[in-house]
Amino acid sequence: MSLELAIFVIVGAIAVASALLMVISRNAVHSALWLILNFACIAFFYLTLGATFMALAQITVYAGAIMVLFLFVIMMIGPQRLPEPEAPIRWQTPVTVFLAVVLGTVFLIVAFAAILSGQVTVPGALHDVPTQAYGSGESIGSVLFNAYLLPFEMVSVVLLVAMIGAVVFTRNGTHSTGAE
Amino acid sequence: MDQSAVNIGLYVILSGVLFTIGIVGVLVRRSAIMIFMAIELMLNSANLALVAFARQHGGVDGQIIAFLVMVIAAAEVAVGLTIIVAVFRRIKTVDVDKLHSLKG
Structure with a gap:
């Protein structure tokens, strides 16, 4: 077994184990932390595949921004108020x-x-x-802004709509709870 | 088979295993936040397969599609978590079985 294959097997085992622990963990905070470990493993696989830009985007966007948002919401609701309810179908x-x-x-x-x-x-x-430049930010950017310009613009509009939607939702929620 | 490197098929197998675990999470867990995290796991496994196939073909297009999936996932998380918070404020639970207001 070569070194590269051995590293793949080890990190792959960590990824599968962290995903399983994420699913079976009773505590929502523990689940989020296991998921962050899983995202880090996938970022490692992006690196071994030569996708350096994707690896960095994975760390900053997923393990950074998205999981911080998850943990923020879990903390706001309170992990003790997130017990796993009984399954109605046995x-x-x-x-x-x-x-x-x-x-x-x-x-x-x-x-x-x-x-x-x-x-x-x-x-x-x-x-x-x-x-040499495979998967670098330069090669991704040149293709993204030429061949994939329309999808890029559409995705930016989707992000804007999501941002406005999030603001509107929270405003409505505050308003309705204040009226009750 | 050359033993000096990792076959792309192994990445696809790993991606399939992670996707299956994500499906189990969506179907077994009852908390909306846990279901959401399992969906993120499934999106990530699909991204891994896309990047692996991009490596197989030597192009960068698969990585760009994975990048767009990542951006859409960020938007989805922003809206979805907001909905979960709004639901929690209204009925004080995130149990998906309690969300039966639309039951006919």
Whole structure:
């Protein structure tokens, strides 16, 4: 087993374990922290794939901004007021796990079939990226602002709408609780 | 098979496993915030597959799509958490089973 594969297996095990702990953790704050660890592992995988800009965006946007927002809301509501309620359907969890295992098996079959058929291959070692600037902010930016200019503008409008929507929602919530 | 590097298929397998765990989280947990975090996990696993396929083809387009997914996820989190807070203010719980006002 090469060093690169060994590192992949170790970090991949950490990613899967943190995702599982995120799902089964009773405390919402613990779940958020496990999810941050999972995002860090995925940022590491972006680095091994040569996507340096994506790795930094993953850390700043996901592990930074989004998870801070999650933790902020959890703290505001209060983690002690977020107990996991009893499931009204008793057989829901076993059935869900069974169906998830079926789905995961389908994923694995597809991925292994693709590997065995040679459609996905070993792209070369980490130092062997297609070009020197592959995945850098410069290459991402030049493609983003030329070929993907329209999606970029649409996404910026979506962000603006989300921002205004968040402001409007909180204003309405304050108003209705104040009227009660 | 060259043993000196990691096959892209392994990234796809990892992405599928993480996606499956995210689906389990969405279906099993009852707290709206936990369901939301599991959705973020699923978005991230899809992003990992996109970046892996971009590496496979040597292009940068997959990374840009993953970047756009990231931006949309940020917008979704902003609106979704606001909705959760508004719901919590009104009915004092984030249990999704209690949200049955629209039940026919």
